[in-house]
Amino acid sequence: MKRKLDLRSGTPVWFAYNVRTVATAPLQRDIKTEVAIVGMGISGAMMAEALTARGMDVVCLDRRGPLKGSTPATTALVQHEIDQPLSVLSEMIGIGKAQQAWRRSKLAVENLSSRIVDLDISCGLERRPSLYIAGNVLSPTDLKEEAAARDRAGLRTRYLTASELKDDFGIERDAALLSQGNLELDPRKLTASLLRIAAQRGARLYAPVEVGAFEAGKSGVTVATKDGPTISAQHLVIASGYELLDSVPEANHSVVSTWAIATKPQKAKLWPERAFMWEASDPYLYLRATADGRVICGGEDEDFTDEALRDELIGEKSARISEKLKRLLPDIDPEPDFAWAGSFGTTPTGLPFIGPVPRKKNVYAVMGYGGNGITFSQIASEVIAAQLSGQKDSDETLFGFNR
Template structure:
């Protein structure tokens, strides 16, 4: 499955070299094998390594060539489903706890970044979530009260306050503090270097063809070797094979446009990340190189289009929307691409053990906050594999239920 098409931005910024030194033969047995070498896989391998386990990562592509290369690198504790909405969906206690997990995940990512040997452009930023229309201003006020009452750092801006800090007028905005941005490709390239240097075996261009459970070990048949492990973790992002069936998740495609570097970000409050209440939503961030990265215009089609002209047309639409927010800037498209992503029906990730296959686990960060979900998911999975109690795992369990559905969400072949 082709996860993206067009001209990607992050590869043009990544000067970190990764030389994969795969052993000629895998170990006779690993404690854990991670399938998928993107952000979810690397974070999971990092956690398992810290548990003292022997770990291998298998990727069907070259590392960094999957969804991570198209990831826009926004890290937020707020989610596509607002806290006030999530409270109605799963109850106050668990909704607040899920938001706390997302907030804690940002700190966890920063701690990991500080252990890495390279700069990965991690920067704390506020996020400005503006009301696309007047009625949404009321929703944002309700959300602000839910966040503030539960001690999440945030502010509520009315129209005049927003226009003071930014060059556009909108009815209101919710500002969340202590969010962050990152260069996702630099992040995993540096992380893979760290993992390899600390004993994690890396195998790229290795496709898993069959799995079984024999003699208390997971047997993985691949196009290159036979692997054995006590546990296996699928961190396969938006790959449909071995993933949730269509009733569990919606696969879509989105578009991203990156401008040429701008001369000044004056009147852009603290280079905040920006998004809006309408759906599908527009979102924006600046980059370390001085460009503006803009995403949106989601479509209910799972395959990233290969039509170059279509991608360029969507880029011009994104450019036009960006120019309407920042009329004082001279903007020009530099890169543009289409990419595949997925959302679960309840807007939460799928993290946990397979319901019937022993020692098979999943970290699937479906939704607009996938990197944060990957961070909290890797922590949960490492606890479960180590035999430690994780009191939050049920919130994102693949077998969870919601009021509108009496059957488990998740189903894996």
């Protein structure tokens, strides 16, 4: 059984844009497959596309249906910068591992961009620079050290003084780091397209299907469902986001509540290059723009999972985010046109757990995404696709459950 969560509430801005329906079928009988994937959000969709690209027989299951979990709640700042600054992560796990985690994240963003282009997916893909702004976690001096750490890892970053930040972007803050090559996209359009591509290659999509207990062994995995039919698979991949199956360890994983708003379109008032922005603060503010000129802004994260309390705070948190947005960008109309709340998983290091589940033969899982959910989902699709093909990913131990 899953540890169920009400993953979001309110109305995310992505529902303002039409997305083609993803066809699913009811599961009415026992079936067999090479790989069963639990979850049809962004991580499950990426996994299904990657595995079907390798010619694997895939079945996707979801207790709600495609795109109905936490995927629409993301603000979709697809960045290579991990939540944990490189200079800080180096102290936590060592310089070599920290540098490799950041480099792999950068590679994942590049691979995702290429993947979208090669598959001719229309999801509003655009390249955007990113501004990491000094705050109560990293001062200007700390940002200089962070820039140096990134440079040593081969990750190009430019340190901006207060005057440079004001001149180049109109932002009045003490300092910032400027990086390039991050991705702006519509997460619902991307997820739906990946699922449709997988289905065109033969993947079978079943929903609503609630997964119950499963038995894992050397010969494969037998998955029971709440309504009776079973799935016999050679491998099981748990891509259920922040609703984990009971058999997946919760160690070093916690769920956090977050809030976000989106303004009305106001293209004329947007800042140079529509750069992503996020603060080196706790709690931090993060923002981006949409193609039609809306400003998406989120933050005010809190470490609790009470969905009722989270939802009660939408009004208060939205007002606070709106006020912060106005202080950062005085020319923007910060009035929310959309407001929503969501839950996401995180780990102390900010790195995800990806790979074989301990003591569960032929079972794989992805958990703990932080603010890099889409980037880490890309890494997961690469790592697990390689593992299921009998290959070794060079970074699998970096993200593994036994690290």
